[in-house]
Amino acid sequence: MLTGAAAPDGVSRPTPYDRGMSTRIAFLKGHGTENDFVIVPDPENAIDLSPAAVAALCDRRAGIGGDGLLHVVRSSAHPEAKDMAAEAEWFMDYRNGDGSVAEMCGNGVRVFARYLQHAGLVTDGDLAIATRGGVKRAHLDKEGDVTVGMGRARLPEGDVTVSVGERSWPARNVNMGNPHAVAFVADLAHAGDLSAAPPFSPASAYPDGVNVEFVVDRGPRHVALRVHERGAGETRSCGTGACAVAVAAARRDGADPAATGVPATYVVDVPGGRLLITERPDGEIEMTGPAVIVATGEIDPEWLETVAR
C-alpha cells in the first residue's frame, strides 16, 4: 500500500500519493470518432486549469494525451456560463490541446453528454449543455450514439483560399460557433501533412485562426474529410468541421433546406469513423455519432502544480 513509506531513519513520511489525498483530481478519457479528450470533472470550478496545465495534460507522451480537454463545471460556478445556468446545469469549458480556448467542439459535446450519463448526473436521455457557443441539446440514443442540436451555420461572405505546398483551393467560410474553411479537393492526400495550419488568405478572414477541412466526394450526399484543427493539429475527426462540411457540400450541390423545406442529410466519413449530419428547413443542424468513455483515473496534484506554471 502506498501510504506512510518508512524512510531508513524510521520516520514515516507521506508519499506523493498521501499528499494528494485531500486534493485528488479525477480525470476520465473519452473519444468521439477518435477525436479524444481528457475530461476533468470540477463542478465548483475549483481547479486552476492554466493553458500550460491543459497543454501538459493533453501531451501524448508526458501527459494523459488528447486533442482537447473537457472541463466539466456547473454553469452557475463559471463566469462565462452563469447566464445559461437556468437552461443548462453543466458547462463544457472546452480547451484545445495546446491550451487555447475554443467556442465549441462537436465531438466534445457528445462525449460531455456521455460523461454526464456515466457519472449519473443526468437521469434522462435528453439534456442541455452550456457551451461558449450557446446551449446545445443532446439526446442519448438507445443504440449508443449521441445526437446533438448544433445550431445554425453562418456563412460569412467573401472568397477564401487555402494552400498546401504548391496547390491552393477556394474554400467556403463556415462558422459553427467556431471558424472553418472547407475546401473540396480531388484527393485527400493532396492535403499533405496537416500537423501545421495550412496558410489561408486573406488573413482578415480568420483573425483568430481557423479549422481547415479538406473534402472529397464518396457518393451522393456522402463525403470524406481530413482536418487540421486549430490548437490541435491534424485530428481523426472534428464534429463542428463535419457540420461545416455538410453545409458547404449542400450549398455546392444546390441543396438549401431553408429555401426548399426539405432537410438535407450528409454522411461524413472522418479518419476515425462516421458522422451523420442533417440540416433542417429551420436551419438547425443535427449531428449524430458515437461517444465513448474509455478510462478513469487520478491526476497527481503535485505534477499538475509543477506543469501549470
Ligand SMILES: N[C@@H](CCC[C@H](N)C(=O)O)C(=O)O
Ligand atoms: N474537435 C472539435 C473542435 C474543437 C475546437 C477547434 N479546434 C477550434 O479551435 O475551433 C469538434 O469536434 O468540433
